[in-house]
Amino acid sequence: MDYREWLGETARELLRVPLNTEQLDLLYRYYRLLVEGNKKMNLTAITDEKAVFVKHFFDSLTPAPHLSFSEVDSLIDVGTGAGFPGIPLKIAYPHLRLVLLDSLNKRVTFLRETVAQLGLHGVECVHGRAEEVARRPLFRESFDVVTARAVAKLNVLAEYCLPFVRVGGWFVALKGADIEEEVGQARPGVRTLGGKAPDSISLSLPEGMGKRHLIFVTKERPTPKSYPRKVGTPVRNPLHSS
Structure with missing residues (x-):
């Protein structure tokens, strides 16, 4: 089966x-x-073709019906790993200015090579920890959308991600x-960091996956200037328990 054709039909x-x-x-x-x-x-x-197309590619595109990505200019994918959901979203919405952030240099090297081989423009691959990169003036509160997938629990993720989001933007x-x-x-930590109470949407992946x-x-x-805290602190002492 050609999973390109399947994904085209299913995503539409x-x-x-x-x-x-x-x-x-x-x-x-x-x-x-x-x-x-x-x-x-x-x-x-996951390396099986069908599973990659469903569990990585389709899954990465699931925020699309709920945010108007055609009107989103900038996105940073925090803890992107192999590039999910950032790269599939960039392919689907080529106008996006995308930053792929990961703490492991070997993965960032893979991402740079992949972005080059795919010919994607307007993509920056950054090696660093979210707690440190979010304090750089170029990155702080400068993105329309910040995404994170399977990185950490939400009370930790919020401290990694919300400092990157501009006021009026979204953390997904x-x-x-x-x-x-x-x-x-x-919830308490999200409010401390400047966010509205989280909304959640449940969904099922196709093919029973x-x-x-x-x-x-x-x-x-x-976000108050004291956040994010030093590297490792959000994991050791999440905001709800401090």
Whole structure:
């Protein structure tokens, strides 16, 4: 089966994301680069073509029906790993100014090579920790949308991500099936960081490949200058427990 054709049809029907032949070919080339890169380093536990197209590519595009990405100018993907959801969103919305942020230099090297081989423009791959990069004037509160997928619990993620979001922008966390306790624990910290109370949307991946949640946080006020705290502090001492 040609999963390019499947993704084109499924993304259009379920997500209202139109992907042309060139975009679908780019995603297939990205899949091949991912499989090759995975032989050298641990990028993903999922290498089966169908599973990559569903659990990585389709999953990365699930925020699209809920945010008007055609009107989004800038996006930073925090803890991007092998490039999810940032690269699939960039392929679907080529106008996006994208920053891919990861703390492991080997992954950032893979991302730079991948972006170059795919011919993607307006993409910057940054090596660093979110707690430090979010304090750089060029990055702080300068993005329309900040995404994170399977990086940490929401109370930790919020401190990593909300400092990057401009007031009026969005933090979007792509999460698994069980999030109620996590969202409840994160609410006080989200408010401290300038965010509105989180909204969550549940969804099922096609082909019976699992349940997911999207968590959306609108940035209402500037993040206090004392956040994010020093590297490692958000994990050791999440805001709800401080």
